[in-house]
Amino acid sequence: MSDSKKNPKIPPPDDFAETTPNIPRDENPAWDNDDPSETPADDWGKTVINYNVEEEHEETGGFEEQLHPSAGGAKQPDWGMTQANVDINDDFGEEDAGAVGGVTTPYFKLPEADREKYQVVPPTAAEKAEKEESKKKKGIPAWFWATAGIMTFLAFAFIVFLAILFFFLPERGYELRLRNVPPGSKINVDGVRWGVEDEDKGKVQVLTNLSEGEHEFEIVNPNYECSNNPFKFTGDNGGTYSETLTCKTKGPSLDCANTRNVAERAKCAEMALDALGNPPDIDALLRALNMLIINFASGSANVPSDKRAILRKASEKINQLPTTAKIEVGGHTDDRGSDANNQKLSERRAEAVANVLLGFGVRRDALTTKGYGESQPKADNKTEQGRFDNRRIQYTAVSR
Numbered sequence: 149m150s151d152s153k154k155n156p157k158i159p160p161p162d163d164f165a166e167t168t169p170n171i172p173r174d175e176n177p178a179w180d181n182d183d184p185s186e187t188p189a190d191d192w193g194k195t196v197i198n199y200n201v202e203e204e205h206e207e208t209g210g211f212e213e214q215l216h217p218s219a220g221g222a223k224q225p226d227w228g229m230t231q232a233n234v235d236i237n238d239d240f241g242e243e244d245a246g247a248v249g250g251v252t253t254p255y256f257k258l259p260e261a262d263r264e265k266y267q268v269v270p271p272t273a274a275e276k277a278e279k280e281e282s283k284k285k286k287g288i289p290a291w292f293w294a295t296a297g298i299m300t301f302l303a304f305a306f307i308v309f310l311a312i313l314f315f316f317l318p319e320r321g322y323e324l325r326l327r328n329v330p331p332g333s334k335i336n337v338d339g340v341r342w343g344v345e346d347e348d349k350g351k352v353q354v355l356t357n358l359s360e361g362e363h364e365f366e367i368v369n370p371n372y373e374c375s376n377n378p379f380k381f382t383g384d385n386g387g388t389y390s391e392t393l394t395c396k397t398k399g400p401s402l403d404c405a406n407t408r409n410v411a412e413r414a415k416c417a418e419m420a421l422d423a424l425g426n427p428p429d430i431d432a433l434l435r436a437l438n439m440l441i442i443n444f445a446s447g448s449a450n451v452p453s454d455k456r457a458i459l460r461k462a463s464e465k466i467n468q469l470p471t472t473a474k475i476e477v478g479g480h481t482d483d484r485g486s487d488a489n490n491q492k493l494s495e496r497r498a499e500a501v502a503n504v505l506l507g508f509g510v511r512r513d514a515l516t517t518k519g520y521g522e523s524q525p526k527a528d529n530k531t532e533q534g535r536f537d538n539r540r541i542q543y544t545a546v547s548r
Contacts, residue, residue, distance in 0.1 A: 321357045322383035324365075327392040329353045330372035331423030337363050346425055360385045371419060373398050404439065408533065413441045414458060421461050427468045430545055434475070437462055437543040442501065444539050446484070449496035451504050459501070463508035471511075474546040477502045479519045480526070482535035487521060495519030501541050516546060 271279070325347075326335070335342050335353060345354040355365075366378035374395035383389055397419070404416030420436035440462075442455050451459075466475065479498030481490040498517040506512060527534035 320385050321359055322385060322387040322389065324355045324358060324381060324383065325388070325390045326353045326355065326365075327390065328395060329367065329393060330369045330374070330395045331419065333367050333369040333372070336366040336368060336378075339364075339366075358383060367393065367395070369395075371397055371415075371422075408537070410441050410443055413439055414455070418458055418461065421458070421465055424465055427470065428465050430469060430473055430548055433462075433465055433469070434543050434545060436465075442541050443536070444497055446539075447493065449493065449500045451500050456504060459504050460508045463505050463510045466505065466510050466514055469514065470548070471513075473514065473548050475515055476544045476546050477505075477515060477517045478542045478544065479517070480524060480538055480540050480542060481522050482538040483522045483525070483529040484535070491519055491521035493519075494521045497541065 329335070329352075333353075335344055335355065337355065337358070342355055345356070346352070347354055360383065362380055362382040364378050364380050367374045372395045374393050376394075379391075381389070381391065402412050402416055404413070404420070407413060407416070417436050417439040420432070420439060424432055424436065440455065440458060442451060444450070444452075477498045479494035479496070479501075481494050481497075483490075485493075495517070496519075498519055502515050502517045505515060522529075522538070525534075525538045526540065527537035529535050529538060
């Protein structure tokens with residue numbers, strides 16, 4: 149606390165019993181005088197400060213001496229006491245102590261060379277640009293190159309490892325190529341269904357990854373039987389072998405080229421479809437389709453239900469053709485009836501067969517229909533067999 153002896157005396161309290169309120173100042177112009185010694189006393193009593201500031205200052209050593217510790221001849225201040233109105237500029241130089249970035253700077257001046265060590269100075273625009281340019285010149289960081297080098301080394305080591313496996317280690321397993329396998333056959337190896345690869349449009353079946361030693365092979369086909377089936381074969385690692393099978397159709401042999409029997413023609417057509425590869429040869433597919441006889445009743449365009457199963461199989465082969473291929477479904481009649489009626493009937497028959505194929509999923513753009521009436525007979529209409537042959541559906545290629 150401040151020493152009460154060094155502070156001005158506190159004026160005595162007013163005698164409020166003698167205070168008269170609301171006295172207009174303009175009635176007593178002497179109140180406007182700033183010199184309290186010339187201000188007359190009033191009815192308030194001791195309203196005017198009743199002590200002499202200058203006398204008080206003389207007793208205490210002077211106001212300047214008391215409040216300015218750095219003035220000449222001043223006594224050494226007691227810093228444990230409060231000193232009012234200390235002028236920092238008098239003691240620490242005339243330069244104004246500023247602040248940088250909202251932080252108060254020390255009240256002593258540092259040499260310019262040492263300022264950056266102790267003072268946070270925002271970088272100038274030129275310094276920022278120089279710093280950014282320095283970052284760009286550094287380029288790709290070193291850790292990236294180190295990581296890339298490690299990954300490259302690991303990749304190279306992996307490639308070398310694969311090369312050693314491929315070129316220096318002995319081959320495991322062997323390959324067996326079977327010829328004359330009936331179309332639609334399944335092949336079992338030691339009683340297990342084995343995946344095969346087709347070659348030469350399905351005429352060769354290739355079995356790979358067969359382990360060294362003896363295995364039993366079985367050809368499974370409901371329409372064919374093969375001699376010496378199942379058979380055993382022994383192979384060595386890395387070997388490639390070939391076997392030719394001798395197979396024939398089950399039951400009586402079929403003369404597919406000449407038979408007119410509806411059931412036999414359907415069987416021949418089914419076997420021909422089974423023999424097609426993927427994608428099928430379009431000419432072989434047309435021969436198989438034309439082998440099938442759809443025996444329409446006289447004057448009818450209804451497809452018999454017993455022909456739908458083979459038409460379903462035919463639809464699968466048509467969908468395996470290239471998208472550029474298109475097949476025409478042509479309808480034909482015998483010569484009974486008028487030409488106009490036969491023309492309409494042939495068109496209805498062609499559309500009926502095409503609708504069955506479309507119902508089994510054939511693309512619409514893969515088919516087109518046309519009716520020929522009785523204009524293109526295949527056999528003599530004078531016989532019943534000839535007229536039967538002329539009531540037919542014939543398939544031709546419009547585009548391949």
